[in-house]
Amino acid sequence: MEVQEAILERxxxxxLNSGRRIRENEVLSLxxxxxxxxxxxxxxxxxxxxVSEEGMLSKLKTALSKGNEWATAAPLILVVASKQEDDCVIKDREYFLFDCGLAIGQLVLRATELGMIAHPIAGYDPEKAREVSGIPEEYTVITLVICxxxxxxxxxxxxxxxxxxKERPPRKPRGETFFRDRWGSPL
Ligand SMILES: Cc1cc2nc3c(=O)[nH]c(=O)nc-3n(C[C@H](O)[C@H](O)[C@H](O)COP(=O)(O)O)c2cc1C
Incomplete structure (x- = not known):
């Protein structure tokens, strides 16, 4: 699959297919x-x-928000964590969240290529997710990725x-978020 195809397909x-497990070689590819x-x-x-072990997965699913009940069918959930001290801080620019986003962006596209769903969510209780998966206090639990x-x-x-x-949620008009040469000048 071409990268562009994966971008369009994602x-x-x-x-979700709750019965089909994700194999170890697919995990390693992600x-x-x-x-x-x-x-x-x-x-x-x-x-x-x-997180894919049945007991751990069930516990992690108790952290999901009400609107994310659909995610209870997942055979694999990723817990993504990081902390500011683990990445560049240049004056007021903190890069840890940005870099995690880049990594998850690549992972999501690879999952798409494998025919899988990898869906990041913000709707969960971070403290419960932290407790269940043993994430140390100093780390921010940034997202869960439902696979x-x-x-x-x-x-x-x-x-x-x-x-x-059925239908991809619409995007903002291009000129609202992409500029040419100068802020506010629509591309
Ligand atoms: C950081 C982040 C948090 C999200 N949180 C949720 C969520 O809690 N529940 C949900 O169903 N979808 C969630 N989504 C999915 C978005 O709603 C979805 O990506 C957006 O509506 C655009 O749709 P598309 O990805 O199919 O193009 C989240 C996506 C991102 C990147």
């Missing part, structure tokens, strides 16, 4: 995709815990989520 899908991401001074500030093969059952989705499954 969606934050929510209909790891490679994230590991090779660029980072400031090659600091690699990401700490990513792959699964696509499924066919929409029973866990809200009406809005069912709609989003």
């Amino acid at each position: 969606r934050a899908r929510r209909m 790891v490679e995709a994230a590991m090779l991401a660029p980072s400031c001074f090659n600091n690699q500030p990401w700490r990513i815990t792959f 699964a093969y696509p499924g066919e059952d929409d029973a866990l989705l809200s009406e809005k989520q069912k709609q989003a499954e």
Whole structure:
């Protein structure tokens, strides 16, 4: 799959196949995709815990927000954590969150290429997620990434989520967020 194809194919899908496990070689391929991401001074500030063991996974799922019930069907959830001290801080610019985003961006595209869903979420209780997966206090739990093969059952989705499954949520007009030569001049 070309990178452009993966970019176009990727969606934050929510209909998951709960019965299909993600194999170890696929996990390692996701790891490679994230590991090779660029980072400031090659600091690699990401700490990513792959949770798939049944007991641990069930406990982690209790951290999901109500609107993320669809994610309870996932066979694999990643807990992404980092801390400011593990990456560049240049005056008021802190790069740890940025670099984690780059790594997860690559991982998500590789998952797409493998035919999988890798869907980052912010809707969870970070303290519960921290406790369940043993993330040290000084780390920020930045996101969970819900991983699964696509499924066919929409029973866990809200009406809005069912709609989003069919159609990609619209983007802002290009000129609002991309500028040419000078801030505010639409590209
Ligand atoms: C940081 C982040 C947090 C998100 N949190 C949630 C979430 O809690 N629940 C959810 O269903 N989707 C979540 N999403 C998915 C977005 O809603 C989705 O990416 C956006 O609507 C655009 O849709 P698309 O990815 O299919 O193009 C999140 C995405 C990101 C990047």
